[in-house]
Amino acid sequence: MSSLELKSAGEEIVADLNRAFSAFKEANDERLAQIETRMGGDAVTEEKLARIDLALDETKSRLDRLALDLSRPRLGEGARMEEHGAREHKSAFDHYMRSGEAGGLKALEAKAMSRGSGPDGGYLVPVPAEREILRRLAKFSPIRSIASVREISTQSLRRAYSTTGPASGWVAEADPRPQTANQQIADMNFPAMELYAMPAATQALLDDAVVDIEQWIADEVQVAFAEQEGAAFVNGDGVNKPKGFLAYTTVADASWSWNNLGYVVTGVSGAFAASNPSDALFNLVYALRAGYRQNGKFVMGRRAQSLVRQFKTTTGDYIWSPPATADGSASLMNFPVVEIEDMPDPAANSFSIAFGDFERGYVVVDRVGVRVLRDPYSAKPYVLFYTTKRVGGGVQNFEAIKLLKFGVS
Structure with a gap:
């Protein structure tokens, strides 16, 4: 089309x-x-x-x-703009995928002094294919599309974050500078964990010169990677996977402190209040500080969205609106709605709706490089392609995300 x-x-x-x-x-x-x-x-x-x-x-x-x-361009677009080294890598990778001949890739990675490659770890896919896989993941993986994404070349992303803000104040030009209290710094570590997919192909497919192998790999792994990522970014426990924002300790927003996510309640176990149910959503929005609210987004599943569609303001206007364009999103109280299947359905004491500035609140960590290991032996007559990437994630700013609890307290 x-x-x-x-x-x-x-x-x-x-x-x-x-x-x-x-x-x-x-x-x-x-x-x-x-x-x-x-x-x-x-x-x-x-x-x-x-x-x-x-x-x-x-x-x-x-x-x-x-x-x-x-939003899905063909990988071949812009190929004429590739530099010689990129074309050489593409040609060698294509030869390896089709026939298993890895001499060209070995020579390229030896010139680049690449470590951890070869038969045990697989070979790096060409940069255009890697970029296309990551771009597609941003479309398929909802949290990735709204979070902050950082690329690293090491095992993890480490960063320091001030939990109190820098010490500051006003003084006259000639006044002595008062001693300030020590700034409170949080040390955060976001390790990149290995995510894999193993698409299979027939040798007939690989022998077909018309088939774009890079395009095929991107098509095969995008959904598998996105489903695993999406679940981890919401509910992941941080063990060999990213830590989801719902896996952190939650406290009532009135008692909020760093390292916890604050929540407000609907006032009814497993449901919204029968009278003025949208008040809970307004409380959720205004629990967030103004600096984060201006870039705020609602995150919820289909069941929760089905409920809020019914809510109206005191003037009789519905607070939920459908997207205005094909590439737009629905809105709730004029804030974008991001629908995520991995968010829990409304139930007793569930955290089924979140609101926040996820770009400042949640970070996704991508280690540079997507690798493919060709395996023609394990599932004859099919050829398996063990494809791996390393990704991590977690909450980086606990002020920027608030939760709605379907409960009383």
């Missing part, structure tokens, strides 16, 4: 999404009117609302898939 066709399809899906949301608002208004007049909702109306809500989710999924297609 051409770019023009993709854009046209995107406009149609956006129109479908807006029509579905208009139908959703009408059905929800009908439900609310029934509750006010009958002290309870009609089962037929509830079923109708559920069907429309499901249609909204399905249409939004179509829009997300189309947005990925719109």
Whole structure:
């Protein structure tokens, strides 16, 4: 499908999404009117609302898939701009992937004095392919797309962070400078852990000269890497994987301190309050300091988003809005909504919604280099490609993210 066709399809899906949301608002208004007049909702109306809500989710999924297609250039684009060394690496890598001949890659990595390569660790994919894999991960892995991403060449990212802010004050030009209290510094370490995928190919596929091997590898590993990353960035325990933001200690926001994430409550176990349910969302937004709030984003799963779609302001306006363009996002209270499947569904004492400046709050660490090891023996007649990258992550600023707890305290 051409770019023009993709854009046209995107406009149609956006129109479908807006029509579905208009139908959703009408059905929800009908439900609310029934509750006010009958002290309870009609089962037929509830079923109708559920069907429309499901249609909204399905249409939004179509829009997300189309947005990925719109943002996906071919790896071959810009190939004429490659330097000689990059073309040489691409040619040697292609020869290794198709036939297993690694002489060219060995010579290149020897010239580059590369360590940890060869038969045991595999060979580095060409830089354009690595960049394309990482770019696609930013589309498939929601937290990566909103977090701060740092590339490193060592085993981990270490950084110091001031938990109290630098000591400061006002003095006159000739006044003595008062002694200030010692600044409190937190030492943070974000190790890069190994993530792997093992796509398989037939020798017939590899012998086909038309097949772009780099493109094939990127297509095969992108979803596998993104699913593993996405789960780890939310719930990972930090053992041989990144530490997810929900894995940190949580405290009531009134008692917040460094190394903890603060939360506010809905006031009802496993649900929003029956009266003025959106108040909890406003409390969540304003629990965040203004400096972080201006770049704030809501993070939630489909079930939680289904609930907040029904909320209205005191003037009767819905606080959730569908995306306006094919590559846009839904908004809640005029803040972007990032839908993440790995966020827990609303349940007793669950942290099902987060709000914050994730670019300042969460860091993703990529160690430079994606490696591939060719294995023609383990699954004959197929050829396996053990593909690895090293990635880490964790909360780097505990002030920048707040959670909504579906509970009383």
